[in-house]
Amino acid sequence: NAGVTQTPKFRVLKTGQSMTLLCAQDMNHEYMYWYRQDPGMGLRLIHYSVGEGTTAKGEVPDGYNVSRLKKQNFLLGLESAAPSQTSVYFCAILDLAKNIQYFGAGTRLSVL
């Protein structure tokens, strides 16, 4: 996993509940990403960060918020979960020296 750890691995929420997914890296990479993966859709970028204190929207940002208060951690928040947010969520870091993204193991989220 190139030192990318996601917690939790699984979660079940009820509609309207909130939660935060944590992505932690054990290196010093500037760029971090959150993707969602839905059946037949590939991975789509939700939000990303190019450094501590910075965040930017990706392709599908609605319903999510992110924070990068510490360089090692990138948090993805769902303030009011909806069934449409049932998905597998992946975090990734960009190794700028190689221009390669390395992924965490994923979080399976179900919203009932």
Place this chain on the structure above:
Amino acid sequence: AQTVTQSQPEMSVQEAETVTLSCTYDTSENNYYLFWYKQPPSRQMILVIRQEAYKQQNATENRFSVNFQKAAKSFSLKISDSQLGDTAMYFCAFMKLYGGSQGNLIFGKGTKLSVKP
């Protein structure tokens, strides 16, 4: 905006044979990278191979090789001597190197490959 298209939702191959997965992309960029990632049932995203657009030579990694046709915007993956462990979803992805959204990956929808004994 860049797009990546994988036209084969599912494919199968006999063990020890060769299979080619197709990928086309659309971009106006000149400097970019292309990738193939593998996602086995464990769900982990694993980098298979990478191609730099400025390099004419096709990338190879052991049994995996690509056919990169820049003018045609085509990037196919060839798996030789297929093994049961190659059974997985395979995703083609594009990365822009400069300007806004640099470093972000644009993924195709994937090809599910089954290797049969």
